[in-house]
Every structure is written in C-alpha cells, then in structure tokens.
Amino acid sequence: MFTSSNSVEGSSSRRCAGCKHLRRRCTEDCILAPYFPANNPERFECVHKIFGAGNVARMLKMLPVDERAQAANSLFTEAYWRVKEPVYGSTGVVIRIQQEISAIRCELAKTLAQISMYEAHNAPRASATAATPLLQQLDTLGTQENMFLFDPNNPFNFS
Numbered sequence: 773m774f775t776s777s778n779s780v781e782g783s784s785s786r787r788c789a790g791c792k793h794l795r796r797r798c799t800e801d802c803i804l805a806p807y808f809p810a811n812n813p814e815r816f817e818c819v820h821k822i823f824g825a826g827n828v829a830r831m832l833k834m835l836p837v838d839e840r841a842q843a844a845n846s847l848f849t850e851a852y853w854r855v856k857e858p859v860y861g862s863t864g865v866v867i868r869i870q871q872e873i874s875a876i877r878c879e880l881a882k883t884l885a886q887i888s889m890y891e892a893h894n895a896p897r898a899s900a901t902a903a904t905p906l907l908q909q910l911d912t913l914g915t916q917e918n919m920f921l922f923d924p925n926n927p928f929n930f931s
C-alpha cells in the first residue's frame with residue numbers, strides 16, 4: 773500500500789477543523805490542530821461561534837501544553853451549552869440539577885417527618901411485631917437519603 777505524508781492530497785486533508793472553517797493553510801505549529809481535528813468540524817464551529825477563533829487560539833497559547841487539551845474540552849462544553857441554552861449556558865444545567873436536588877431533599881424531609889409522626893402516634897399502642905415493618909421502612913429511607921448526598925467532587929453523580 774502506498775502512503776506518503778507529504779503528498780499534495782494529504783496536505784489539504786491534514787487541515788484541522790479550525791483552519792478548514794477559516795479557509796486558511798494549516799501549518800505544522802497550528803495551535804488549533806491537536807484539539808480540533810478535521811473529523812469533528814462541529815466541535816470547532818461551536819467554539820468559534822461563541823468565543824471566536826482568535827480568542828480560542830490566544831487562550832490555548834497562554835496555557836502550558838499539558839493543560840491545553842482540557843482547556844479545549846471545557847471551552848467546547850461551555851460553547852455547546854451556550855449554543856443550546858443562549859440565556860444560561862452551562863449554568864442552566866447546574867441550576868436545574870441544584871433545583872432537582874433541593875426538591876428531592878424537601879420531599880425526603882417531608883416523608884421522614886410523616887414517618888416520625890406516624891411512629892410517635894402509634895408507638896405506645898403498637899406491639900413489637902407491628903412496629904417492625906415501619907422500622908424496616910426507616911432503614912430503607914436512610915439508605916435512600918445517602919443516595920442523594922451532594923458530592924462536590926462529583927456533582928453530576930446521583931447513583
């Protein structure tokens with residue numbers, strides 16, 4: 773099989789998504805090339821639409837090489853959500869999840885309070901065997917409560 777890294781055909785297809793979009797030559801030291809490959813043009817279009825190609829290139833240049841890939845990923849994530857939700861962007865996702873957590877915590881607190889009231893009301897009359905199912909319910913709820921504890925290191929994990 774014939775392969776050549778410096779063929780004419782190869783040089784035009786080696787342009788990164790950024791240079792292709794901007795219709796310019798992609799040089800060997802192109803700052804965008806490692807993070808915006810030609811096979812994913814939507815990624816660059818999204819970032820270019822929100823931040824502008826020049827700003828993205830400047831931001832990447834300011835960072836150490838080993839942090840650029842992560843920066844490009846976070847720029848894309850920010851841009852993606854800003855395109856999808858023009859008002860709140862990625863903040864909208866965080867706010868929505870915080871509201872869900874808050875609603876679930878409120879529901880849980882209400883349920884626990886109802887159980888406590890029910891137990892307090894029935895405890896003096898209930899026999900040991902009748903109280904057992906309620907105690908089991910409380911144990912199960914305790915487990916569910918742990919499920920909704922907020923982990924700041926992993927805010928999107930609710931399992």
Ligand SMILES: [Zn+2]
Pocket residue numbers: 787788789790791792797798799802803804805
């Ligand atoms: Zn390029």
